[in-house]
Amino acid sequence: MAVDVEKMKAMRAAHRVLAEYAYEPSPLDRGYAGRTLYINLTDNTIESRPVTEQMKEIFVGGRGFGLWRLWNAVTGKTRWNDPENEIVISSGPLGGTTNFPGSGKSLCVSLSPLTQSVVDSNVGGYFGPLLKFAGWDAIEVQGKAARDVIVFIDGNSGRITIEEAPGASTDSYPVGEEVVAMFADSEGERRDVSSVSAGTGADHALFGCLNFSWYDVRRGRVRLKQAGRGGIGTVLRDKKIKALVVKKSGIDSQSNVPDDRSRVEKVGAKMHRELHDLDHLQCHMRTVGTAHLVEIMNDYDLLPTHNFKYGCHPDAKNIFSDYYLRTFSQHTVDGCWYGCTMACSKGIDNFVLRSGPYRGQTVTVDGPEYETLAGCGSNLGVFDPHWVAEYNYYCDTYGLDTISFGTAMAFVMECYEAGVLNAEITGGLELHFGNAAAAAELLHQTARGEGFGLIFGQGIRRMKQIFAEQYGADPQFLQDIGMEAKGLEYSEYITKESLAMQGGYGLALKGPQHDEAWLIFMDMVNNQIPTFKDKAEALHYFPMWRTWFGLNGLCKVIWNDVEPEENALTPEPAKVPEHVDNYVEFFSGVTGREVTKSDLIVMSERVYNFQRVFNLRMGFGRREHDAIPYRSVGPVTVEEYESRAERYDKQLREKLGLNPETMTTDEKRAALRRFREAEYQRLADAVYERRGWTPDGVPTMAKLRELGIDFPDVVAVVAPYQDGC
């Protein structure tokens, strides 16, 4: 996928510049640039907006800044494809730090085509940090361009342009390479250019992702990381953006202008050493990334198989990480930001594509990571590792989220097996579990906007409606097996035996994504949170703690995918207390604000509660919207019950005092369902109370006052929902 640099320079020179803006790229102040960039593509406005002290105090940065800017840009009536909707991208005050691993994240916020509410998605790659060092804590893009554009922020010269870009590619791998060729003035500048793009898939499907690039100097090519969740790539293409591009040179550990660099350096160097000493004994992130999880999940019956019906499969061994250990190119510096020695951004070089528009071409695949292996592998009954990597490559370049793609494909396959769909409806695609070539063809159809691909691209929630209305399917069956909540497809863990994790998914603000809480081992395996109170405490602490990373531009894997040697001996090993101490030091060292561990949780609580209110403002954010499909709670079908009958019978006996010997499978299934669904509601009761919410899941006025986010327009949203508190 090499591009001709001279041709690209000429193409860029021919761009029609629609708007231009000059600014002074001044140094940062303790992690903040002190202003955000506003761009409106309808009228080609470019302006600078100040970052106030109140914004820093209440919203911190990253996802907090994104939510605040979006809140002020939309109303409760705004829909995802209205021009008023924005994409806001922000790193955070600690983002861009080079001397503490895992510090290059960007947080993206928008109104989601899938959920119709506010969504956040985090991503690596160089864009967010370079944007900040170019002088901007965030970029908010509003409006819609008339024709395809590139927005270029040159942090070296202090010039921003909106340019019509008719010749640039839409798919992310080609356009990522093209913009490097267009905007880097020398070979050495190539790593100073980063872009945000989507692809042709995002033109047609609602689960479009954003690709954030980083230039890999060893491979001499652009690598991509994805802000996958919630369809923000679809919003990007709806605005007719081919790429947002930033350039900034000369980055080092002083670029963030920390209050006291040595404080950061001390904890950062400690983490580098810990990864050096322990990663190869613990998670192997440096050699296989999150792929190491496949065999663990399979062992514990947690690996989604055949649309989350089962948790393991004899053929899963084909996609275990030993295969990827041999297949990933071990270039060692696979960090998606400078200084990330976790280096989990693995890639497969010299990969020859079997299908689609690039068939026969040799490419580098970014990944696959665990979620893709489970979602696009076992969950589809596809255990050929080549096909999983092929879906990974095409989803990325088409700008499609591999998680939504995989989970939606698994749903479609179960529908096909159940007779809800047939070859006539799918245009001849026989979408049985395991039919890898058919799944690939459906992916290409989705990107072309053709045939059954147009329906598939709508995501599970809309497909359920279409299948019921147009093909006469049983809506209850579709509701039970369609693994979506709030309109977002599930990420890839089996939650049936972990009530806390059912809540981890179901009570997550944006929909069922594991980035708020991952409690399966604490709950199911180690039984550390047996009571409702324990589970509620975990579903308070961990979502708040994990939110904190997103306020600051940080990656969570550094927190708990390596642990100090003595961690297991600490009173609360799941919290990895020594690492939390590192973050206290890191935050204070950068911002100069002396904080404690509990201060970090309060920072998150402000933003978390604000986001819950934002959901409410958009017409969601109450108990009924925290409902989850029964497939995530217990066995939907007879065969599913019988496959783990011993486990379920035991629960009937011990928890319900029933005698399974005297019951039919259908009776047993129904009794178990009543019990488990009630348990989920009891869990919600406990969690809402712990979070300071009403029984309907709405933050109480007292909680908002305590957090200092009782702004008049926030109060106006929650006031009608204060009954029962």
Added chain:
Amino acid sequence: MKVLASRPELCVACGACEESCAMAFFKVPERDRSAIRISVSPERADPLIAFCDQCGECIAVCPTQALYRAKNGIIRLRRQDCTGCLACVGFCPTLVMYVHPDDTVPFKCIACGVCVKECPADALFLMEVDVPEPVTELTRSIRFKTGEGTHGS
């Protein structure tokens, strides 16, 4: 290639090597500016003499290829390409990549031989060795096993 080598049994721990190193590269006689460090301990008969053996693990972890093996086999640092991430400091097997609190850029022994000349006890010398093979993560990660650790991506 020529690398620095030592005979700890001859070392008198006078600190002349440290001082000469710091003077040669930073124009100050401070030990924390030296790329060679001597330490003594009652548990050891001889002083510990720590310096870079040019193994190349730091090259493998440098994100910008600021660290490279020069034609003479010695590992050098292009300062303008260094992002100050200090991955090399954390991943040095013998902890002899150093950074001074006032600087963002690390430093190490480049086998220049200044300390050899200053050593009054003949404890230091330059030695001819073969250029090591490039290091990859696989050569470091000897064992590969599963089933440990926690998750959170």
